[in-house]
Amino acid sequence: MKQTRNVTIMHENKFINIYQDLSSKIRRAILPAGQLLPSENELGDQYRASRETIRKALALLSRNGYIQKIQGKGSVVLDVSRFDFPVSGLTSFRELAEHTGEQWKTTVRQLILMKPDKKLQQLMNLEEDQNLWKVIRSRTVGGETVILDKDFLLLDTVPMLTADICEHSLYDYIENELNLKIGFAKKQITVEEANEEDRQYLTLSTVSSVVVVRSLVYLDNTQLFQFTESRHRADKFRFVDFARREHL
Amino acid sequence: MKQTRNVTIMHENKFINIYQDLSSKIRRAILPAGQLLPSENELGDQYRASRETIRKALALLSRNGYIQKIQGKGSVVLDVSRFDFPVSGLTSFRELAEHTGEQWKTTVRQLILMKPDKKLQQLMNLEEDQNLWKVIRSRTVGGETVILDKDFLLLDTVPMLTADICEHSLYDYIENELNLKIGFAKKQITVEEANEEDRQYLTLSTVSSVVVVRSLVYLDNTQLFQFTESRHRADKFRFVDFARREHL
DNA sequence: CAGTGGTCTAGACCACGGC
DNA sequence: CCGTGGTCTAGACCACTGG
Structure with missing residues (x-):
């Protein structure tokens, strides 16, 4: 409603x-x-x-x-009460934050227009002269910065972008302002050693590993338009899932 | 067919x-x-x-x-070719191994009947005198042991269990021999420091963290019958997912 | 405009559970 | 036996795409 x-x-x-x-x-x-x-x-x-x-x-x-x-x-x-809800699926950071009700803060670290390097060209199947937005944001809660998000978005699909939008909610802007419909994403979760960039932005106490969630995000019309790398301090990461057994 | x-x-x-x-x-x-x-x-x-x-x-x-x-x-x-397939959902270790075609080996480390401790009683909502199977298995590939599985199963639903069955495939036995239908599972993925047991069984080179997948598994009739803790050497863990955006 | 997918309906028959 | 959910059907109307 x-x-x-x-x-x-x-x-x-x-x-x-x-x-x-x-x-x-x-x-x-x-x-x-x-x-x-x-x-x-x-x-x-x-x-x-x-x-x-x-x-x-x-x-x-x-x-x-x-x-x-x-x-x-x-x-x-079913008992749905103490089930930490939809952390699965395609959920934006802001939707999540609103759900848990905690005090989060997003800081835009970088927002530039760039050409893809070789790796990105292959990953996103791009021409080398195609323009991309690069956005780096960090997420802070309780004084600790625990998530670092790196987003790469096609300029063709997202013609305009500001730090203000990135700080508020990227998905909100994409879906409600640009009226683009997100269709699906392919995600991959791995655990890796923290790199230079992680140490620069994240609050890494004794922890040295980060959980890396890499996603290729596609529009409704099967157009790939975004690659995201979300790096979480390992001790603050948690993924909850409800899975049905497929009887095919 | x-x-x-x-x-x-x-x-x-x-x-x-x-x-x-x-x-x-x-x-x-x-x-x-x-x-x-x-x-x-x-x-x-x-x-x-x-x-x-x-x-x-x-x-x-x-x-x-x-x-x-x-x-x-x-x-x-859609392009489905280089998409590491259904690692998501409820997939047993054996189904996975068969999919990737690698040479895996399962070793049963422990198989006993026991009563639940306080933690398990609360987690699985059990009486303290209810009998449980406890199964510990390790999974080896290329000479390295990278997964440690601890399963707890209700004796009420699984009246008999042998090391042979556990080595072959537990789910195969449950679904095809006992003719129980698995309905769904609630899963949770976290990253933790390796504990004593991990060091005992897993091949932990320099890696000290493990990915822990905890699952509560329910039958078709909503009966909870299994708790599983699957501990993966962090550098060997990978979770792939295909997620659709829900437009409700 | 014709063709596509998206929704909704009313009705039929089957398989299963429980009394 | 009845009531439940599981499957399948034929037909209707709508919303969207593209020429």
Whole structure:
């Protein structure tokens, strides 16, 4: 649900609304863990939707760890309470910070326009004369700088960029101002020894290793437009995931 | 497709078959990256399926990084070639080893029946007199032991266990012999200093940190039955993920 | 404009669980 | 046996793309 012109509208699809209503009720324990959801037919009556539409909403709930469907019985509400939520998937730093409610601060260390070096050319499949934004930002919490983000964005897709935007939220700008739709990303997590740059920006006490998350980010139209290297102080890194077993 | 009574049958569902056929063609580049899939209506004719069934198969392809759907245009085949495949999700060590084709060896270090300590009682929500299997296994490749797995399994769900089974494949046994269906898992990845046990079993050269993957594994019926702690030599750890942006 | 994917529907049949 | 979820269908309407 979003606010527009002083009117509360539900401009999403029916199954998204149903998903949001049910997931909200589960998070607030109005539908407590262990209980069965109403049957799909009942839900169809309640929301005035066909069964297939209900099933689309339930499939979303299942994928995101809210319920477990059991044939012949029903849909069981899962315990979602002490589950550190969606750190998985494509989540921007700001969305994360807002979720945990901690006091974070982003500092832009560098913002320049550049040409790609050989490595970047190969990684992003670029021409050598293609222009790129290079953004370096550090993330500080409780006086300690624990994350260093290096972003490379195609000038072709992001024609303008300011330090202010980078400090606020890059994804917000890309999705809501430029109206670009992010489609998917390929990520890779490794652990590496801290390098010169890490030591320059991060608060590295005794810790000498960093967790490096490298992502290739693509738009809706399969256009690659960003490469990100997110370097985390190893002792402050944590990745939480909900995984379903695929029975193919 | 599986073999039963000397007859090749396709006992899976229609949309799974279509998914497997298409994904296989994409992997073998019979459907090359960048190209458009036939339209949903055409596919419906080809496979003699309704459009909704085709769409279920395409949704699977999309979730697993094979295609990107673009409204008004079609489904674009993504480049899947140099993408280290499903290391994400619930994948057993053996499935992984078979995928990469490397020469791995599993050694069972301990296999005992025990009662849970306080920590395990809280973590798995157990009674203090409930019986658990404790399995410790190490994984060796190229002469170096790089993974240490500690598993705790409910005796109630796994009544029998042998070193032989643990050496072969635990998940194979659980799913195919005991006919239990694994539903989902909650995972957490952190980086920690190597402890006494790590030093005892792992080949730790100069590396002193390990990547710890802790998982709570649940059955289809929401019953928690396993806690696993998988400890990886940090320099040998790698996690690859394909993530779609959720537009809710 | 025609063709594409996105959503929603009503109805059918099946497989499974529990009484 | 009934009620549950799992699959599949045929058809409708919409939103978007491209010529």
